[in-house]
């Protein structure tokens with residue numbers, strides 16, 4: 001049943017822009033997401049929002065705050081919000097994220113925003129889920145920019161210096177531009193899309209309209225170049241990988257019997273041999289109970 005539905009939902013996939021909002025905790029991702037929702041709603045666009053919950057209790061408090069900021073749009077019939085627990089999946093992105101995106105696509109959302117906790121490898125993973133990655137930082141995060149992992153630099157399509165109402169905004173913007181420029185080695189052909197840096201104050205709304213324009217420009221760029229198709233293929237291959245991983249692992253592990261475990265204990269077999277049999281051979285070749 002779920003798969004029949006999923007097949008239907010998938011039909012609308014890939015037609016609207018999926019935005020990923022990434023960056024360190026506290027940068028203002030949720031506040032900015034709330035602003036973007038407001039901006040798109042003022043244009044009468046339908047917006048889908050996925051918040052990937054950090055499942056750890058440490059960030060639980062922060063998430064409650066997130067909820068409030070995004071939830072002020074929860075009663076708007078043009079906004080669909082869903083939060084997903086990350087359940088310790090690699091990079092914090094849950095395997096249900098693609099399914100949730102396809103539902104939002106099928107509901108006719110014009111923009112889909114995915115907010116993730118931008119720690120560790122997250123920045124890299126969000127890039128295989130969405131079309132446009134926003135990397136949010138702040139003037140107070142100067143050191144963060146210095147130390148920013150090459151991964152985040154490469155993955156961001158649009159960089160945001162949020163909290164532009166705070167001191168140090170211009171320096172942060174130029175530092176970030178400098179750091180982005182450094183990433184491009186001499187002699188390399190200029191990229192078709194140079195990641196712009198936009199200053200915003202999610203608190204006041206300043207810069208949000210400009211940010212939205214920049215995001216639209218990136219979507220135009222994707223549609224007009226091969227890059228859009230390249231990204232869709234990355235997304236589909238990631239979704240496929242999640243699906244196959246889940247099903248193959250489950251099928252194989254469902255066939256582990258106590259008899260097999262006994263044989264491992266007695267050293268009649270070794271884990272690699274059993275593993276290979278679980279993946280390749282039918283049940284017949286494995287001891288059963």
Ligand SMILES: Nc1nc2c(ncn2[C@@H]2O[C@H](COP(=O)(O)OP(=O)(O)O)[C@@H](O)[C@H]2O)c(=O)[nH]1
Pocket residue numbers: 023024025026027028029030031032062065066069162163164165166200201202203204
């Ligand atoms: N001064 C200032 N504070 C902001 C701005 N945007 C967000 N904040 C505050 O920064 C804190 C973290 O914001 P939040 O959106 O939860 O960050 P997230 O962890 O990246 O989602 C909150 O207290 C916000 O009110 C901004 O543009 N200016």
Ligand SMILES: [Mg+2]
Pocket residue numbers: 029030031066115
């Ligand atoms: Mg947040």
